[in-house]
Amino acid sequence: MIPLARKTLLYEWFRFMPAVMAVGFAGVLLAVQAALVMGIFGSAAVYVTASSADLWAGYPGTQSVNFGRPIGQDVEMRLRMDPDVTAVEPYIWVDGDWRGSAGASGVSVYVSGIDTQGSMMFSRILSPGMRQLLQEPGAVIIDRAERDQLRAGNDDTAWINGQRVHIVAALNGLRGLGGVNVITSLDTARMLQTDGAQGPSYYVAKIRSDAKPATVAAHFEPDPRFGPFSVWTARSFAKRSQLYWLFDTGAGVAVLFMATIVLLVGAVITSQSLLGVVASSAREYAMLNALGVSHRSLSRVVISQSGWIGGAGLIIAALASTALLSIAAAYGVPINMSISVALICTVLVLILALVSGLFALRGLMRADPTLLLR
Secondary structure: OHHHHHHHHHHOHHHHHHHHHHHHHHHHHHHHHHHHHHHHHHHHHHHHHOOOOOEEEEOOOOOOHHHOOOOOOHHHHHHHHOOOEEEEEEEEEEEEEEEOOOOOOOEEEEEEEEOOOOOOOOOOOOOHHHHHHOOOOOEEEEEHHHHHHHOOOOOOEEEEOOEEEEEEEEEOOOOOOOOEEEEEEHHHHHHHOOOOOOOOOEEEEEEOOOOOHHHHHOOOOOOHHHOOOEEEEHHHHHHHHHHHHHHHOOHHHHHHHHHHHHHHHHHHHHHHHHHHHHHHOHHHHHHHHHOOOOHHHHHHHHHHHHHHHHHHHHHHHHHHHHHHHHHHHHOOOOOOOOHHHHHHHHHHHHHHHHHHHHHHHHHHHHOOHHHHHO
């Protein structure tokens, strides 16, 4: 019966095309939505993922990178005391109000103060030449896609928290969640602090190549001599930040709800399309039933057709999603698609097609041999 399903699809493809397009459309929605979710919420941890540090030391209970609080400078010494740690750098986080010109409305910015002599913070997007440019007082680097939003003056000057700064470079890959990211030196970041905070927000560390980050992070137990601090691996801290924005802010619930709606709508449309095809072939199925083919065998034909429809829909979804995501990337839209997420979308689309086939089996109830007498 399986060859019958394949041949029916091949010679009567126009009847199955609406179901194929429905599956493909659902697949495109899922893939694009997943890529946007991964890109948007993944940007919440761009400070971690764009850096090469293995460990992050910050205030205990910090939920996300942008909630950093000052920690004692003695924490640096505690990190350096560990034999597995090879390098330590301070990192200052400052909430800022950017004004492109006098009297202009403010733009919320996140200022990242980094060690210009270091090599860990933003090492994946920041070149050594750009680090040298930051040594100039008041120098800042922004994301290229944020230039229009920041509305800097003709000479690329602006004010952050009332202090004059100037843009020395613009790069890609710095866009974040909730505000505009700005990179500057440690000295400039201290100049922009308005709350009188003392000490950096974080210390980042590099460990020996043969050491495991999780094992080294476990070495740092609370010690009142160095003040309150906790140490996370870069991977766990990035995940911690992403999960906070995805679930604790409520935005992730809305995204998951939308994904569920996409699957339900796709299942309804696809099942109705398949049900229509089965209903239009009722006389053919009735004849097969009269010739001795059981309803169980006919059911396998419908399920097989659902699988082929799912496969064809996946091809359409893959091509369309690739084109749409390429266009989005060209316009600086934060997207990220991993192999694991793509596989999950593939499985969901196939399940969607098979479930739709199960719903369409109701049409076989009309495939009764008595139809041939009418």
